[in-house]
Amino acid sequence: xxxxxxxxxxxxxxxxxxxxxxxxxxxxxxxxxVERLKTLVNEGFxxxxxxHRVIEGFMAQGGDPTGTGSxxxxxxxLPAEFSKDEHFERGTVGMARTMNPHSANSQFFIMFxxxxxxxxxxxxxxxxVSGMEAVDKIKRGxxxxxxxxxxxxxxxxxxxx
Numbered sequence: 497x498x499x500x501x502x503x504x505x506x507x508x509x510x511x512x513x514x515x516x517x518x519x520x521x522x523x524x525x526x527x528x529x530v531e532r533l534k535t536l537v538n539e540g541f542x543x544x545x546x547x548h549r550v551i552e553g554f555m556a557q558g559g560d561p562t563g564t565g566s567x568x569x570x571x572x573x574l575p576a577e578f579s580k581d582e583h584f585e586r587g588t589v590g591m592a593r594t595m596n597p598h599s600a601n602s603q604f605f606i607m608f609x610x611x612x613x614x615x616x617x618x619x620x621x622x623x624x625v626s627g628m629e630a631v632d633k634i635k636r637g638x639x640x641x642x643x644x645x646x647x648x649x650x651x652x653x654x655x656x657x
Contacts, residue, residue, distance in 0.1 A: 554607070584611045586607055
């Protein structure tokens, strides 16, 4: 996904220990998911939430207040908004879900590298437009699950004015 495809000027900012990450949101691709992210950011939901699952060469996942990978917000799960013409590339932000395609809620992930097998299977909500070097420094997990023993947390999330 190229930055030129990012038609929205809405940006979500994550302050993490490694630096500031700016994500251009894509309501043109996933209006319901982007609206959920904005709602949660504005409620302070992501402040202090950890990147609980981080797999080298794949992605960093956060957005679960329990830090276990099974938690979410108090809002109902969202119907899938898959994109057939967009691709999971380095810096793409997608919504995490269970095996049920209509189960995304609050968890999201940021790609370290391209992963074509996710294309059309997960909802794309944005693209990192600055701060990818900070994402690259997020503490990695271990084993195939990628669960992090002492995970890095989002210090503060906010919408760029």
